[in-house]
Amino acid sequence: MIRRIKSAERTIALFELFARRQIGLTVGDVAEELGIPQPSASMLLRNLMSLGYLEYDRHTRLYAPTIRVMFLGNWISPQFGAIRSVSQVLEEAQRKLDIEFVYVARQNEVSVQYVWTLEADPAHRLGIAPEVPRSLTCTAAGRALLSMKSDKEVVGWVRRSNAEAPVERLKVSERRFLNLYDRCRNQGFAETAGDFVPGLGALAVTLPTANGSPIAIAFGDTIDRVHSKRDQILSALKDVRDSLAGMPPPVPLPPTMPAAAP
Numbered sequence: 001m002i003r004r005i006k007s008a009e010r011t012i013a014l015f016e017l018f019a020r021r022q023i024g025l026t027v028g029d030v031a032e033e034l035g036i037p038q039p040s041a042s043m044l045l046r047n048l049m050s051l052g053y054l055e056y057d058r059h060t061r062l063y064a065p066t067i068r069v070m071f072l073g074n075w076i077s078p079q080f081g082a083i084r085s086v087s088q089v090l091e092e093a094q095r096k097l098d099i100e101f102v103y104v105a106r107q108n109e110v111s112v113q114y115v116w117t118l119e120a121d122p123a124h125r126l127g128i129a130p131e132v133p134r135s136l137t138c139t140a141a142g143r144a145l146l147s148m149k150s151d152k153e154v155v156g157w158v159r160r161s162n163a164e165a166p167v168e169r170l171k172v173s174e175r176r177f178l179n180l181y182d183r184c185r186n187q188g189f190a191e192t193a194g195d196f197v198p199g200l201g202a203l204a205v206t207l208p209t210a211n212g213s214p215i216a217i218a219f220g221d222t223i224d225r226v227h228s229k230r231d232q233i234l235s236a237l238k239d240v241r242d243s244l245a246g247m248p249p250p251v252p253l254p255p256t257m258p259a260a261a262p
Contacts, residue, residue: 010034010044015069024062052106052113055213066106067215068115089243090217091118093236097229100221105141105204106213108133110160112142115215135196137161137172140204141216143190147181148206148214154181170196189234190216193223201226205237207244217241 017033018025025033031041045063048054052068071087086104094102103117111133136142137158146154155174162171184190193201202220209215217240219233220226226233 007044010036010040011048014044014048015065018065024057024060024064026061026063030063049108052108052115055108066115066213067104067209068106068113071104071116086244087116087118089240090116093240094118094120094219097219097232097236099219099229099233100225102217102219103141105134105139105145105216105218107136107142107145110136110157110164112136112139112145112216114141135161135165135170137177138170138192138196140190140192140202140218140220143180143184143192144204144206144216144218145214147184147190151178151181154178189237191226193226199223203230203233203237205241207241217244 013034014030017030021033027038027042027045030036030045031038034041036044045054045056049056049063052066054063055066056063090102090104099120101117101119103114105112105114107113112135113133134142136146146157149157155178158172158174158177165171189203189205191201191203199222200220201223202218203226204216204218206214206216217237219237221229
């Protein structure tokens with residue numbers, strides 16, 4: 001007899017439920033559809049949200065899958081004759097640039113979560129694993145995502161990020177950050193040079209998605225290498241953004257919304 005693992009079965013059943021319904025679901029919806037107690041459904045949903053696989057709309061109280069779910073099977077689609085996957089587009093760009101790492105990220109409350117990462121040399125262990133949340137204000141991806149928000153929203157997120165910063169060096173001045181935010185918004189990309197990980201730099205752009213929650217795409221390496229390849233990286237980011245924007249959009253999951261401002 002195969003030993004059944006209830007938590008694993010519930011997780012798969014949940015994603016199959018989203019695939020069937022193709023809409024955001026409440027805790028009550030999930031509990032009823034899966035036939036499990038509501039506290040168990042709530043715990044399952046919150047756990048997957050903390051890992052970045054689900055997002056939660058505070059206004060409608062709906063949960064829905066994030067783009068991180070898509071990347072789980074992204075590598076399989078080309079084997080069945082599908083169009084180039086997002087990961088393929090990014091891998092090709094990374095090889096042409098000869099850059100150390102590339103990642104796709106989204107905002108998860110007050111943090112940035114990398115939903116897909118690729119390192120040219122995993123032995124370098126640059127610490128870009130998806131499981132670890134990143135600073136919203138000190139990463140290129142976080143700054144790019146914040147550049148799409150209003151001044152009022154940005155101030156709120158900066159204050160909350162400062163309040164929850166694990167170390168002092170990840171706290172930022174509101175005034176200086178707003179100047180940085182204006183520059184990011186005007187130039188269409190964000191950059192860092194040792195702001196989060198000492199010695200490493202990155203450049204990032206945003207890409208809108210069908211459900212209204214933008215993602216950020218970033219390339220990075222040592223500060224010197226990023227500086228020497230800056231123009232090539234920016235050109236590659238633009239090409240990647242244009243390429244991905246031209247792909248058929250996924251079916252949206254209404255009604256979901258980006259993270260609410262603090």
